[in-house]
Structure formats: C-alpha cells, structure tokens
Amino acid sequence: MKELKELIRDPKILLGMIVVPLIMFPVLGGVMSYSVQSAQERAQRATLLVVNNDEGNWSDFLINFLNVSARISVESNIVLDNDTAMELLAEYNSTQLLEIPMGFGENMIEHVNVNPNVTAAVKFYGVFVGVSIFENMGSPIDRFVYDFNRLLAPDVLKAEKSTIIKGEIISGVDPATLSSILFSQTIALPITIMILLTYSIQIAATSVAMEKEEKTLETLLTLPMDRLSILAGKLSGSIFVAGVGALAYMIGYNYMLGAVTSAIPAEAGIDLAALGLVPSLLGYLLLGISLFVALLSALALAVILSAFAEDVRGAQSLVGFIYPLIFLPSFALMYVDIGTLPFAFKIVLYAIPFSHPTIASRAVIMGDYLTAAFGIVYVSAFTIGVMYAASRFFATEKILTAKLKFKGLRRRRKTPVEEF
Amino acid sequence: MQKILIIVIVLCTKLVDWRIKNMSVAVEAADVVKVFGEIRALDGLSFTVETGEIFGLIGPNGAGKTTALRVVSTLLLPTAGSVNVFGLDVVDRASNVRQIITYLPEEAGAYRNLSGWEYLEFMARFSAKSKDESRGMIKEAAEITGLGERLKDKTKGYSKGMKRRLLVARALMNKPRLSVLDEPTSGLDVLHAYHVRDIIKRYVKEHDVTVLLSSHNMLEVEHLCDRVALLNKGKIVALGNPQELKEKYESANLEEVFAKVVKLA
Numbered sequence: 001m002k003e004l005k006e007l008i009r010d011p012k013i014l015l016g017m018i019v020v021p022l023i024m025f026p027v028l029g030g031v032m033s034y035s036v037q038s039a040q041e042r043a044q045r046a047t048l049l050v051v052n053n054d055e056g057n058w059s060d061f062l063i064n065f066l067n068v069s070a071r072i073s074v075e076s077n078i079v080l081d082n083d084t085a086m087e088l089l090a091e092y093n094s095t096q097l098l099e100i101p102m103g104f105g106e107n108m109i110e111h112v113n114v115n116p117n118v119t120a121a122v123k124f125y126g127v128f129v130g131v132s133i134f135e136n137m138g139s140p141i142d143r144f145v146y147d148f149n150r151l152l153a154p155d156v157l158k159a160e161k162s163t164i165i166k167g168e169i170i171s172g173v174d175p176a177t178l179s180s181i182l183f184s185q186t187i188a189l190p191i192t193i194m195i196l197l198t199y200s201i202q203i204a205a206t207s208v209a210m211e212k213e214e215k216t217l218e219t220l221l222t223l224p225m226d227r228l229s230i231l232a233g234k235l236s237g238s239i240f241v242a243g244v245g246a247l248a249y250m251i252g253y254n255y256m257l258g259a260v261t262s263a264i265p266a267e268a269g270i271d272l273a274a275l276g277l278v279p280s281l282l283g284y285l286l287l288g289i290s291l292f293v294a295l296l297s298a299l300a301l302a303v304i305l306s307a308f309a310e311d312v313r314g315a316q317s318l319v320g321f322i323y324p325l326i327f328l329p330s331f332a333l334m335y336v337d338i339g340t341l342p343f344a345f346k347i348v349l350y351a352i353p354f355s356h357p358t359i360a361s362r363a364v365i366m367g368d369y370l371t372a373a374f375g376i377v378y379v380s381a382f383t384i385g386v387m388y389a390a391s392r393f394f395a396t397e398k399i400l401t402a403k404l405k406f407k408g409l410r411r412r413r414k415t416p417v418e419e420f
Numbered sequence: 421m422q423k424i425l426i427i428v429i430v431l432c433t434k435l436v437d438w439r440i441k442n443m444s445v446a447v448e449a450a451d452v453v454k455v456f457g458e459i460r461a462l463d464g465l466s467f468t469v470e471t472g473e474i475f476g477l478i479g480p481n482g483a484g485k486t487t488a489l490r491v492v493s494t495l496l497l498p499t500a501g502s503v504n505v506f507g508l509d510v511v512d513r514a515s516n517v518r519q520i521i522t523y524l525p526e527e528a529g530a531y532r533n534l535s536g537w538e539y540l541e542f543m544a545r546f547s548a549k550s551k552d553e554s555r556g557m558i559k560e561a562a563e564i565t566g567l568g569e570r571l572k573d574k575t576k577g578y579s580k581g582m583k584r585r586l587l588v589a590r591a592l593m594n595k596p597r598l599s600v601l602d603e604p605t606s607g608l609d610v611l612h613a614y615h616v617r618d619i620i621k622r623y624v625k626e627h628d629v630t631v632l633l634s635s636h637n638m639l640e641v642e643h644l645c646d647r648v649a650l651l652n653k654g655k656i657v658a659l660g661n662p663q664e665l666k667e668k669y670e671s672a673n674l675e676e677v678f679a680k681v682v683k684l685a
Contacts, residue, residue: 215529219587222493222523223546226515397496401456 024324028331031345035336042340047094048140050074056105058120062157065148066098070140085125086167095127098141098159111156119158126175127164142176166367182365189361190330193291197298197326197354200242201319204299205306207234209315218400227394231387235299242295283364286372290360293376297353297383298322300390307399329355337362353379445507446471446598446630447492452501454487454654461487463654464501469598469632471506474624476641477634478674479651485634486526486602488651492632493523493600505598519547520597526606526634528587532576536567536586539575540593547594561593564619580607588616592623599623601633605640617644638674650678657681 048070052059055076066072073092078084080099089097100122107120124141141159148157163173211217220230279287301322306315329352332341338349338359349355356375363371393399447469454462462484469475477485490496491503494514503510505517530539540558548554562571565585575583584607591599604620605613617640623629635641641648642662650658650665658665658681662674671677 214532215525215527216531218490218495218525219523219528219590221495222518222521223543224515224519225546400490400495 020320020324024328028328031332031341032335034342034345035340038340043140046071046096047092048072049088049092049094049097051078051080051088051097051099052076053078053102054100054104058105058108059100062100062104062122062148065151066144069147070144080123080125080169082164082168085164085169089127089164096141097125099123099125108156111153116153116155119155121158121160124159124161125164125169126161128175128178187334190334190358193294193354193357194326194330196242196245196291197295198323199245200238200295201298201302201322201326202316203241204234204238204302205309205315205319206312207238208303208306209309209312212309213311221399228391231303231391231394234303235296238299238302239295279361279364280367282369283367283372286369286376287357287360287364290372290376290379291357293379293383294354294357297379297386298326300383300386304386304390304393307393325352326354328352329358333358333362350378353382444471445469446473446505447475447632448504449488449492450502452488452491452503453499454484454491454496455499460654462491462498465651465654465656466501467649467656467659469630470647471630472624472628473646474620474631474633474644476645476648477632477651478636478638478641478648478678480636483651484654485651487654489523489600489602489632489634493521494518495523522591522594522596522599524587524591524599524601524604526602530575530578530583530586533574535574536565536571536578536582537562539586540571540590543590544593547596557593561589564589564592566615581609581612584608585612585616588619592619592629595623595627595629598630598632601631603635604633605635605637613640620644638678642674648674650674650681652682 048066050063050066050072052063052074053076063072063074073094075088078088080088080097085097089095104120104122107118110118111120126141141161145157145159149155160172161174162169162171163175163178164170208217211220221227302319305318305321309315309318329349332349333355338346338355341349349359356379360372360375363369363375445468447467449465449467452462452465453460465484465488467475467477477488479485487496491498492505492510494510494517497511506520508516508520510517530536531542534542537558540561541554544554544557544561548557565571565582565588567582567585570578570582575586578586584605588601588604591601591604601620605616608616620631620633621644624631633641633645645662647659647661648665649656658669658677660668665674665677666672669677669680671680
C-alpha cells in the first residue's frame with residue numbers, strides 16, 4: 001500500500017509511465033489505421049497498364065477479364081526494355097505493368113485443344129517503391145491468375161514476375177517477395193535505434209543524477225575544469241557505454257535473425273546486394289553519421305532533463321518524456337512509408353530528430369542520399385541548439401538549484417528549493 | 421614574434437601568480453546578497469579573510485553559512501554585492517578562482533564504484549602538473565586519510581567517517597591557496613575530528629594554505645579558528661578573534677557569545 005501511494009503520488013511517474021503511453025499508442029494506432037486505409041484506396045485507384053503484344057482472341061479475352069475487376073489501360077505492340085517500360089509507366093502514372101507476350105494466344109489454344117501441360121504465360125512488372133508492409137498489399141496479379149484459372153482450367157495461365165528496381169527490370173524477382181524479405185531486414189534498424197537511444201538516455205540521465213544523488217556534483221563543479229568539458233565527459237562516457245551496448249545488441253540480434261532466416265527456404269535466391277538494395281559505402285557513412293547526431297541530440301536532451309531531478313529515480317522518470325519521441329517514429333516508420341502519410345504527420349515526423357536515422361536507412365537503400373544528408377543537417381542543427389542550451393545550463397548555478405516543481409506549478413506559487 | 425608572445429604570456433602568468441602569493445587578503449566579501457525566491461539567504465554579508473588564517477563562519481541552521489561558502493566557491497552567483505578571492509572576482513573570473521581553491525561541501529560523497537585510491541588519483545589529475553607531482557599528492561593524501569589498505573576498497577563500502585577523511589584529504593592534498601571547508605568534521609567521531617583539525621592547522625602553518633570554514637560546533641571553531649564571524653539570518657552579527665569576542669561579551673565560550681549577540685540584535 002505504501003509503495004502504491006509512493007508511486008501514484010509521484011507526478012513524474014504518473015505522467016511518464018501512464019499518461020504518455022495512453023496518448024502515444026492511440027496516436028500510433030491512428031497513424032497505422034490511416035496508412036492501411038490509404039494503401040487500400042491507392043490500390044483501388046491504381047491503374048494496371050497492359051501491353052498487348054499478341055493481339056489474338058485470347059488476349060482480348062484476358063483484357064476483358066481484367067477489365068471487369070481492375071482499372072486498366074491498354075497499349076499494343078511495344079517491345080519492352082528498361083527505358084520503354086519506365087516511360088510507359090510514367091505516362092500512365094502507374095507502378096504495375098502486365099505484358100501479354102507474342103504467342104500467348106497460341107499457347108492458350110494448345111492448352112485447351114491439344115496439350116493441357118502447356119501453359120500460357122504473361123509477364124508482370126512491379127516497380128519497387130520502398131519497404132512498407134502495407135504498400136504491396138494492392139498487387140492484383142496473383143488474384144487475377146487464380147480467378148482466370150478457376151474460370152477456364154487449372155494451370156492454364158501463369159505470371160512471370162519481375163521487379164523494376166531503380167529503373168532496371170530484374171527478371172524472376174517477385175516484388176511482393178522482395179518487399180517482405182526487405183521488410184524483415186529493415187525492421188531491425190528502427191528496433192536497434194529505439195533500444196540504443198533508450199539505453200543511452202538512461203545512462204546519460206543516471207550519470208548526471210548520480211552526481212546529485214551521491215553529492216559529488218558540487219565538488220565536480222568547483223574543480224579547475226571547463227563546464228563544457230564536464231558536459232562533454234558525461235556525453236562521451238554515455239556514448240561509449242551505449243555504443244558497446246548497441247554493438248552487443250546488434251551482434252545478438254544478427255545471430256537471432258540469421259537463425260530465423262536460415263529456417264526459411266531461400267526465396268528464389270534473391271541476392272539483395274546484386275539488386276543494389278544494400279547501402280553503398282557512402283550510404284553506410286551517411287547512415288552512421290545520422291545515427292550519431294541523433295544519439296548526441298538524445299543524450300544532450302537527457303542531460304538537461306536529468307539536471308532537473310534530485311536523484312536517479314527522478315531523472316529516469318523525467319527522461320520518460322523523451323521516449324514517445326523515440327517510440328512514435330520508430331513504430332510508425334516500421335510499418336509505414338513516410339511519403340504516404342498526411343502532411344501534418346509528415347511535418348511532425350520530420351521535426352522529431354529521432355525519425356531521421358530510420359528515414360535515412362530507407363533513403364540510402366534507394367540511393368536517395370539527399371534525404372539522408374538533409375536529415376543529418378537538420379539533426380545536427382537541433383543537436384547544436386540543445387548542446388548550447390545544455391552548456392549554458394551547466395555554466396550557471398541552475399545545475400544545482402533547478403528542480404521541476406509540479407506542485408509549485410499547479411499552485412502557481414514559487415517555492416524556494418534551495419537549502420542554505 | 422611567436423617566441424616573444426610566449427615569453428609575454430609566461431611573464432603575465434608569473435606576475436599573476438606572484439600577485440596572488442603576495443596578497444594579504446584572501447577573501448573579500450562586500451555587501452553580498454543572495455535571494456532564493458522570497459527568501460534572502462544572505463542579506464548584506466561583508467567580511468575579509470586574511471592570507472594564511474583559518475576563518476570560521478558560525479551560526480545556526482539556515483543562517484546562510486553554506487550559501488556564503490558556495491558563493492565564494494563560484495557555485496552560486498551573488499544576487500548583489502561582490503566577492504573576490506585573491507583579487508579575482510568570483511563571477512567574472514570564476515574559472516581562475518577554481519584554479520586556486522578547493523571546496524569541501526557539507527554533504528559530499530565520493531564516486532561509489534571507485535576505490536579511495538582511484539578517487540584521489542582522479543582528483544589529483546586536475547591540479548598536478550606532472551605524474552610525479554600527482555604521485556606526491558596522492559601519497560600525502562593517503563597519509564591524511566589514515567585509511568591504509570582500505571584505500572584499495574571501493575568507497576561504497578566506507579563508513580561516513582572514512583568517506584569524510586578521504587574528502588578532507590582531497591581538499592588539502594594539492595595545497596590550494598584557499599580551502600573552503602563546509603563542516604569539515606561533520607560525521608567524525610571525537611578522535612578523527614581531532615585528527616582532521618590537527619591536519620587543517622598543520623597545512624595552514626606549513627603550506628601557506630588559507631582556510632575558510634563553517635561549523636555548527638562553536639567549541640570546535642573556538643579551538644581551530646584565528647577569527648570567526650557569527651552569522652544570523654544572512655548577516656554577520658559579530659566578528660573577531662574568539663578570545664576577544666568572549667572578553668567583549670563577557671562569556672565563557674562562543675555559544676554564550678552567540679546567544680547574547682542574537683538577543684541584543
């Protein structure tokens with residue numbers, strides 16, 4: 001009962017552990033629900049571009065069949081290569097292309113009249129737009145093939161799937177499979193970022209609060225040492241410990257992921273590096289810098305916040321206010337592509353510095369270094385601002401006297417906080 | 421040109437050192453006011469500490485002793501008035517002041533996961549100019565603490581008295597120009613308190629250290645300090661040599677002096 005009273009009456013715990021999650025998760029739910037809905041709407045509105053290179057009765061039959069359940073546009077007699085495919089898709093503002101190749105009709109006739117082992121193939125090309133769990137749910141091709149075969153005969157039609165990655169047709173790679181493989185891999189990064197930032201924040205906050213709790217701060221502040229050096233020491237110590245922790249975590253996670261994926265049969269031998277879907281050296285560098293500046297900004301924020309606490313417990317409750325800023329973008333970007341979100345949400349996510357490492361990780365895979373660089377510049381500016389505020393804070397007596405007084409604020413009356 | 425510049429800088433530094441060494445006034449506080457919200461912790465506090473003396477601030481809880489020592493140690497900024505330490509303003513030249521002082525807070529702790537020895541090593545690094553000097557400081561500090569082999573243990577296992585001895589040693593080991601000690605014998609038993617007082621006296625005499633300290637214990641201050649200032653409600657109500665004060669107020673000890681002065685005030 002005593003413990004319950006202690007916890008419930010502590011406004012920092014109440015806010016950090018109860019009120020914040022009550023707000024954060026509904027917001028997250030709203031974002032995800034919006035993303036699912038908009039992905040479904042886009043799938044319904046999407047145009048399937050059909051290139052008819054056969055022009056027989058059977059190809060007309062297939063086009064009419066497609067026309068019943070999908071929005072289609074038809075072009076005829078075009079030899080498809082990388083450039084023509086991209087031009088056509090751009091012209092029709094589409095990301096999916098179905099080619100009815102020459103000989104399709106003959107194969108259909110042969111299957112129906114002579115040899116049921118002969119199948120008629122169509123070629124499907126899907127543009128790879130990025131990793132997002134909801135984006136590939138609208139791919140209609142498997143449903144068409146299934147319905148068509150049910151109507152006529154089993155295994156009469158099959159689709160040879162290809163993916164267009166960065167303007168290049170990669171034959172034999174199913175866009176949906178690729179997306180799901182990449183999804184399982186890229187989900188690791190937001191989780192790593194989340195854990196790394198949470199650990200570091202805890203360490204930095206504890207390191208400052210311990211000085212207060214153990215009564216060593218006053219001695220430290222009277223040593224012949226620049227206050228900025230004290231701050232830098234706290235930050236670098238936290239970065240080092242958090243870095244070692246993150247490394248241990250990533251090694252462990254990698255082994256776990258390896259164990260899981262080795263149990264799954266290799267999906268048509270998809271080699272992500274050969275497809276250009278692994279960050280380049282520059283990409284890794286940008287990603288590293290992005291993560292580092294985000295880490296610095298989180299630590300500086302934690303140091304400032306924890307300076308308002310009297311002890312370690314208070315500091316850990318106070319840094320609880322930073323967690324929604326870490327969890328929200330990590331969870332949201334794990335499932336949703338930022339480009340598909342409403343404008344206001346985009347602004348909010350771009351404004352949160354901890355979104356940028358995840359955004360950068362997606363961008364560098366697609367070769368979009370500008371987005372990653374923009375994130376680094378923004379987070380660096382934010383970090384410099386917070387570090388400046390932190391160093392100013394450390395240079396004044398507020399580091400000793402500052403204390404968040406919830407009761408005082410509620411009563412709108414200042415109470416002295418200093419022992420003298 | 422570069423050489424001349426270096427020579428000028430070195431000469432200036434030497435000149436400042438010489439000036440500090442030869443100053444007769446260690447601390448000069450003039451009309452110091454410190455306000456926390458609605459409370460005036462210091463209310464026009466003025467006093468002077470001469471070089472090489474032990475000066476005590478005494479008074480009851482809440483008199484402003486700790487606040488005064490924190491202002492002198494550059495931890496708090498005075499709301500009004502000025503404080504100079506060896507001619508250096510504690511606000512404008514705080515970093516210079518920190519180079520010549522040490523401060524022992526009343527409720528100080530040591531880093532719990534460091535051993536006593538490691539703690540002294542860490543602290544020596546800030547003032548020692550060479551490894552030899554650092555080693556010398558630590559050796560001397562180890563003697564002051566009297567902790568012997570226990571210095572190798574982590575400080576989290578120390579008793580309050582052991583920790584206090586370690587911290588007093590830290591405050592004196594680099595022989596600062598001014599050592600500001602807030603309740604230096606707090607938490608120590610009679611024997612260890614006697615030992616610490618003896619060390620403070622020895623350092624002042626042998627190493628030209630000036631000490632500004634505070635204490636509740638007026639009898640202790642009587643034996644230790646060359647001069648004392650009696651503080652009440654942020655103001656000095658009496659100042660002088662303990663013997664002179666006792667004679668002036670016809671009292672047997674400083675406690676009686678304080679009681680009479682407060683009544684008169």
